[in-house]
Amino acid sequence: MSSPSENRLLLLSEFGDATLSAYGASLNTNDNPESISRNVLERNILRKLDFRTAYLVLIYILNQMDRHNAAAARLRGFEEDLGMRGKQFNTLISSLYIGYLFTQTPSNLILTHIAKPSLYLSSCVSLWGLLTTFIGISTNYYQALFLRFLIGFLEATFYPGTVYLLSRWYKREELGYRAAFFTAGIGVSNVFGSLFASGILATMEGVLGYAAWRWLFLIEGYLTVFVGVCGMFILPDFPSGSARWLTPAEHALARKRMEEDSEGHGAAEPTSSGRFSDVLSLVKDRRVWLVGTALCCCNTSLSFNMFFPTLVATMGYSPTISLLLCAPPWVVSTITAIIVARHSDATRERFGHTAFALSMSITGYILAMSTMNITVRYLSLFVLAQSQVSNGVLLT
Template sequence: MSSTPKDPPITITTETSTVESTKRPERRRFFQWHEPGASKEEKWLIFKLDWFLLSFSCLTFFIKQLDQNNVTNAYASGMSDELGFGPGNELSWMNTYFNAAVIIGGPFSNLILTVVRPRFWLPFCLFTWSFFVLFLFKCNTAKEFYALRFCVGLFESAAWPGIQYVLGCWYTRSEIARRSGLFVMSGVLGQMFSGYLQSALYRGMDGRGGMPAWRWLFIFDFILAIPVSLYGVIFYPDTPETTTAFYLSEWERKRAVERMEQDGRAATPALKFDWTVIRRVAGSWQLYVFSIAYSLWTLTCGSYVMQYFTLWLKSTGKYSIPQINNIPTSLGAVNFIFMLGTGYIVDLVGPTKGRGAVCFVVGCLWTFCFAVLTVWDVPEKLKMAVFILCGCYGCFTPLLAGWVNSVCGGDQQLRAFVLAFMVSLGQAVVIPFQQLQFPSSQAPEFTRTHGWLSGLVFVVALTVFTGVGIDAVKRVVERRSK
């Protein structure tokens, strides 16, 4: 069984060589995908995990965000005009029914993952929600959209917390931030691709089969999900303790378990679902702290900014439908850069002190963006720039997920429940807030409801809480336990 050797000592002869010897390893480490000194066998194990585990995770989240964003693209590409949507806040209610289902489904789905193999449960959920997406193309009334959006959200709720849970079973603290970032970035690509797909369908499929282009979008989304579901059933590796993946050797399976033990996150023995689980989870500080953090993030309504950006472009009357679908994807590109960059920085600086500092810096930039949108009466170029820069919001989700995976240790049920519950609570608090402060009928200024101002308040609160609050609570808990 191989071990991870340390770098050999360096002989230092001059003051100049001292500086060089301390700087070079750090400079190299930023571009390394593994821990320095990892053996060839361990690198091969991580490569397999990245190829099979991470690839299915990314493809699933890509489909999830594609399906979550398709309603907005369809709404701006003819659906609202054809069906007479707008005055009744139909788009906001579609979001509300979707979020209500996420609240119900998320915690139960993640607890199911502790007893049902992920390679069966997650592909099943992916196929089922995509099946409901398919039937959106037949909808002609708002109530039909509401019912199907609820069904989509119920099964789609398994994707984010479930995959983050499985990633935390395989990757160490020093590896998880970058992988979580890549995973969530795939969702950003899904948002962007939804805009490009709707734009392409508008040019090439509008009127085909007697249907407008926005209806074809839902059909194509379902077709894309089928091969991803099959790929997951065949190649997803479950967890290190239960894996039967044909591409992992016996040594690699044992080494995967040892890696978690060496990281201080060895899996606890399988536990029954009884009152001890509730007592243990309810008594944990992680449940409350990360639920508050994620709720503050959702209350900023940052995940809807691309939607508001789209509605603003449409309200100006200056842009064509393909432009209305394509321009907001630039926000996704900023999201992509921030997720990748912050993941690397956290792994480089160290998960102990890196996450809080990164959240604070990004939060300050986001505060500036919301401050400009609160003022609103600014030059159009500045407004477009801050809409695009709001893409920095997305890095908070992988940072928080990696944080949970790090601090919950080997308690699989605690980790699974916290990841799911914080998402459910976040969706629960944002439902009334989004309806009251950001109703689609008031877009994009939200002047009467003071939407941007209220969002700014929560951006500031999120910045302070994640920047210094979480680490402060953790230190207090550790001090008391000692």
């Protein structure tokens, strides 16, 4: 059995004298600093961090709802009221991704220089929510097209910014599980988004003289604004900055964890110099191109998500029933995503888990194309929804 002095030497070697002193000050006077293990500190860090980063899942759910509400609104006169013709609806849907494509990398470069990413990300959330409400009062196709185009620039800050923020707090073997919970927001948004949309579209027609699809944009937009404002006080900043929700020792250990995780993989904390050279080195790295191509293919395989209510509606059900039938496939997909990501973290294996999810997606497409049987077509939607499983694992 180790003596108190030996325990103290062990703690000093792990955390340093400043950390041990800070932690001793944060304890009650009757507590013995030498008896506190690193495992206890780490569990406290992860528990507190999980509580705060869970708010990112809520924002991502609203993000997906705002992105896909046009597909639900389409079932209740959105195209007709704005005078859309031909492929204008498809153009409206695609316009968001123009700004999304060009803003992601510059946004994350900016994020590395910002002391409070919580304010940066939350402000962008509130602004895209505000623009979403404006779509609800638009009077023609070109107004809605312009607003959705602008929303793309703001939404582009959130997803890559969140992934970067998570990677600054969690170690590699912890990240996949958390990333799965985050990306599971796609499935959850399709579940509750469809139920939420069906309730609004079924009950709000003509209220205050507005069509139901307008209420869908107004309500979801204002909800996003509110959640964005609250995020300024809930979301964590980088471990290199302030973290009042952690004790001094926990904060010091959080930084040390990232240093340990990055050994042999580069610096734990990004520097403020050489940003262009960093981008240039990434462009020259073939692995970046391979992962980027794989992610592009995965996202393409998820493109059906934009038309999910329309796909269900082709089975001949009413708009309300169609939206309700959208929920079950995403419930199953969300559960699968969390299980697969947890197993991927435990085994520290990524490729096989990604390939499994993509093989399910391929099967779903084959089923959807090969028959007009309603039961098989609906079953194919369950299998298609497994595409989101691959995104979380591959991105990790």
